[in-house]
Amino acid sequence: MSAPSAFLAVDWGTTNRRVFRFEDGAVVHTERDDRGAASVTDFAGEVAAIRERFGDLPMLLAGMVGSTVGWRVVPYVAVPAGIDELVAGLDWIDDRTAIVPGVSCSAGGRADVMRGEEVQLLGAVAGWMVPSDALLAQPGTHCKWATMKDGRIGGFTTAMTGELFALLRGHSLLARALTAEVTDGDAFREGLAEGARRDLAASLFGIRAASVLGVRGDADAASFASGVLIGADVAARMDDCAFEQIHILADPGLGNLYAAAVAATGREPVIVDSHSAFARGVLAIGDKAL
Structure with a gap:
């Protein structure tokens, strides 16, 4: 199956979010606002408003929208995790709206989780921005350090x-x-x-x-x-x-x-x-x- 010629995606963090509109495999418009998951109570209404503004299109949602402060809790996918595992773990709200799962790992008695960062990590490999075997850092409030192996997330530390x-x-x-x-x-x-x-x-x-x-x-x-x-x-x-x-x-x-x-x-x-x-x-x- 190939993606439609146009669709929407939202990188939905706790305090902010970024909306992307894709056409023919390229970003044609993106906007950031402060409507993070922690400030939203009506996610269905927010999604409808995004479609009204950016186009009545299929939509993928990633990040904290799938957490306990989001729309609904989507189970984590365990490492090793690649694009196929994320697709298999998609939580479909309806036939054209899905939430991307986060990723979890446990090593040495320490558990760890991420939501949203997994899309960036796998995208960096898919877009030939980094090698398929690499150490990636994602600085921020909670800095992620992920080891990529054969193009998949092999493990990580927050x-x-x-x-x-x-x-x-x-x-x-x-x-x-x-x-x-x-x-x-x-x-x-x-x-x-x-x-x-x-x-x-x-x-x-x-x-x-x-x-x-x-x-x-x-x-x-x-x-x-x-x-x-x-x-x-x-x-x-x-x-x-x-x-x-x-x-x-x-x-x-x-x-x-x-x-x-x-x-x-x-x-x-x-x-x-x-x-x-x-x-x-x-x-x-x-x-x-x-």
């Missing part, structure tokens, strides 16, 4: 790096010192080196001590703190990494910070556009499902 930074910035002893914008400068690079020691709790309190003693100005504290968290996250993934290139699926801002952290470990970072990866992934699903 790190709460972005959420920890937000919590420190909003509710911790350090909050008043972490108001500046994060930039890739000397303070951030110093933070990367500190984070690589992976004594995270002590390193973070050191930010407070440096402020009190005047060792580091508060203007640099946010960049240093971000460096500590990202540096610890990246260093932990490099311990048993067999790849010299690390592919980073992200927008340039956050992607560049992770690229600096990867480069500091001696690996080569390669930034991949996450929106293009999602588009390629949902196209591959649509080719088999619609």
Whole structure:
């Protein structure tokens, strides 16, 4: 089965979503808004409104729309997972509206889950943006580190790096010192080196001590703190990494910070556009499902 000449897809996160309209295998229009799954109560109404605006077309929905805060809970597909497994796990709302399942894994006694990222990961491979065997990082509130094997998701780890930074910035002893914008400068690079020691709790309190003693100005504290968290996250993934290139699926801002952290470990970072990866992934699903 091949995808229709036109269809819609929604990358539906917790706080935001992005709508794509595809025609003849290409994205012809995309828009982002703040109608994330956590703010929606009438998903059927939202889907109808999307069709009214973007076209009365078949639709694939991915991300948190299939979670406990979404339209309905769609069971996870276990790793190893590729496009075929996602298609088999589609939850059809009606004959032209389906929710893409998330992916789960369990290794070493630790369970992990993702929703939405799986479309980007598989799309990056399907679109020849990354090799079929690779380590991919998806920075964000919860950073995903996925090992791709033979073009499928073989396993992954989630790190709460972005959420920890937000919590420190909003509710911790350090909050008043972490108001500046994060930039890739000397303070951030110093933070990367500190984070690589992976004594995270002590390193973070050191930010407070440096402020009190005047060792580091508060203007640099946010960049240093971000460096500590990202540096610890990246260093932990490099311990048993067999790849010299690390592919980073992200927008340039956050992607560049992770690229600096990867480069500091001696690996080569390669930034991949996450929106293009999602588009390629949902196209591959649509080719088999619609």
